[in-house]
Structures are given as C-alpha cells and as structure tokens.
Amino acid sequence: MHGRVEGARDRCAVSGCGEPGEYKAPLEPANFNGPGSWRFLCLDHVREHNAKYNFFSGMSPEEIAEAQTSFGGWERSVRAFSATVGASPAWTDLDDPLDAIAARFRRQQESSSRFSTPERRALAVLGLGEDTSRHALRTRYSKLVRRYHPDKNGGDRTHETRLREVIEAYQSLRRSAVFA
Structure with a gap:
C-alpha cells in the first residue's frame, strides 16, 4: 500500500482507535519549511485526514493560479549555454594538468565572442x-x-x-x- 510505513509499532493517534498507525500524517499541513511534526494514523483515519486536506487553504487567488501552472515551482532563469563552452586542449600537449584550465581561460579572454x-x-x-x-x-x-x-x-x-x-x-x- 502506497505511503505505508513498514515496521510502525504505534497505534493510531486518533483517540479510541485500536488499529495500528501505519501511515504518517503531518500535524500542521500548511507548514512545509522543515521536517515537520508527524503522527501515525490507521488506513481509515489517514484517508479521512487526506480528504480534509486542502493545499490551497490560506492562499490568495493569484498564488493559487501561480501554483497551478504546469511549471509551478520551476521559475528559475538559466542560461542556454555556458560562456566556457569549447574544446579543451589535449592533455598530451600539456606538462601540468592545470595548464589545461589556464589555456582554456586564456582562449576565452582572447576572444570576447564565443563564436569564431x-x-x-x-x-x-x-x-x-x-x-x-x-x-x-x-x-x-x-x-x-x-x-x-x-x-x-x-x-x-x-x-x-x-x-x-x-x-x-x-x-x-x-x-x-x-x-x-
């Protein structure tokens, strides 16, 4: 069963329930800034917990729309290519391996353009x-x-x-x- 914690020894955290607590449920669903606090629930109670859970509670309509985009959470700017792209000199042409780094850096400084x-x-x-x-x-x-x-x-x-x-x-x- 997905989400089941193997070897859980505790009973369900819901008072009066005698079933084994085999599923982790967060105590504070809105707090995801760290490992958080968990409690163990039985299958029926974890299903009840999940049915009540609302990821969007406390969010503005703009925040909800942003979270629902297909790339939500991936808005990072990246460069298409590194400025250091290019063939390195052959290792056999160098006495010291660090000369390869220096040669590549020198070539990069010599031409301001990455294209010939x-x-x-x-x-x-x-x-x-x-x-x-x-x-x-x-x-x-x-x-x-x-x-x-x-x-x-x-x-x-x-x-x-x-x-x-x-x-x-x-x-x-x-x-x-x-x-x-």
Whole structure:
C-alpha cells in the first residue's frame, strides 16, 4: 500500500482507535519549511485526514493560479549555454594538468565572442545573433529552408543560391563546439 510505513509499532493517534498507525500524517499541513511534526494514523483515519486536506487553504487567488501552472515551482532563469563552452586542449600537449584550465581561460579572454569569425558569418546568413540557442538555430533554419526551397515556391529556382547559403551556414553551426 502506497505511503505505508513498514515496521510502525504505534497505534493510531486518533483517540479510541485500536488499529495500528501505519501511515504518517503531518500535524500542521500548511507548514512545509522543515521536517515537520508527524503522527501515525490507521488506513481509515489517514484517508479521512487526506480528504480534509486542502493545499490551497490560506492562499490568495493569484498564488493559487501561480501554483497551478504546469511549471509551478520551476521559475528559475538559466542560461542556454555556458560562456566556457569549447574544446579543451589535449592533455598530451600539456606538462601540468592545470595548464589545461589556464589555456582554456586564456582562449576565452582572447576572444570576447564565443563564436569564431566563420561562425559569426554563418549566424548573419541565418539572421541570428550571438545570444541564440540550439533550439532557435534549428527553428530559424527550418523556417528559411521552407521559405527558399523550390518545392515550396511552385518550382521557382531564383532562391537556390540563398537556400544553399542557408544550408551551409546551418551545417557549419550545428557542428560548432558552442552548440555541442
């Protein structure tokens, strides 16, 4: 049975009940800031406890709406890519393993951009900035291929050169260490 505490020796905490207390129930349901205080209840009484429980009690309508979103509790900002993404030097090229860290840091300082010059040109072909993500790259590529492909333009081949540029730019960027 889900939630059952194996080896519980206490009786149900409800006065007058002689059943074994095999299920943990919080004393203060609204207090989840620590381990909390628990009591042990029998199956019937824990079902009664759970039926009365209301997670949203004491919340404003705005707080309830926020808690009910599909990503409730996950509102954290994250960066799409780390600034230190890139290939590390080969260990065999270094006398001291800490030189690998220094070499990577030096390379990062030498170029303020995380993209090489050819990669920046490829981003320009696709109309993307240096803050783009792998998902945005793929989305933009798909959109441009649909726009310039002759099958989507009724056989019009005037955009073949542009289509080739878009495909080459995407192929070079998708293999880039930034998007690894």
